[in-house]
Amino acid sequence: MENNNQLPKVIKLFNFAKKERSLGGVYKISSLPRISEIARNKEDNVKVDLSFYLENNKTPCIKGIINLNIILDCQRCLEALPIELKVDFKLAFVRHEQQAEGLDSSYELYVTKEEEEELLTIDIITDEILLSIPMAPSHDFNCNLIINKDEVVEENRENPFIILKNIKIANDGKE
Numbered sequence: 001m002e003n004n005n006q007l008p009k010v011i012k013l014f015n016f017a018k019k020e021r022s023l024g025g026v027y028k029i030s031s032l033p034r035i036s037e038i039a040r041n042k043e044d045n046v047k048v049d050l051s052f053y054l055e056n057n058k059t060p061c062i063k064g065i066i067n068l069n070i071i072l073d074c075q076r077c078l079e080a081l082p083i084e085l086k087v088d089f090k091l092a093f094v095r096h097e098q099q100a101e102g103l104d105s106s107y108e109l110y111v112t113k114e115e116e117e118e119l120l121t122i123d124i125i126t127d128e129i130l131l132s133i134p135m136a137p138s139h140d141f142n143c144n145l146i147i148n149k150d151e152v153v154e155e156n157r158e159n160p161f162i163i164l165k166n167i168k169i170a171n172d173g174k175e
């Protein structure tokens, strides 16, 4: 599907919610700086759909879906790790904690300061993508055994970067 429509740069939260707007757009990964930093496929697309509405006639909410295929660095072998992400989310923007009481638990809550809050669209998209990426993404097979097959590796699951450092030091000492 050809889709050159872009979402507006700034979301006017209350205004969009009152009008129950539904917006869709396609971004390049390279246009989301914090995602681009960790992705190898910066020219690929991120597809975003956002719907705005008022919950309980007063709480602005965003329901969204983000689709992208991202290629990260595996944190164990440092080779390419493709991940298909489909991020579903529901956000509710409340002025204070009590306002959250009528909302069901599927909402992520944000506390806003102003009545007419304006948000940068790419900040919302970026945050939701980052939340959906695993903390230390790695291949689901035992990839470190493949690259290290000639090495004697001490088992250390906590931090793969420390393992790599230790291997270097051990080799320098031996030879």
Ligand SMILES: [Zn+2]
Binding pocket: 074, 075, 076, 077, 078, 079, 138, 139, 143, 144
């Ligand atoms: Zn790996």
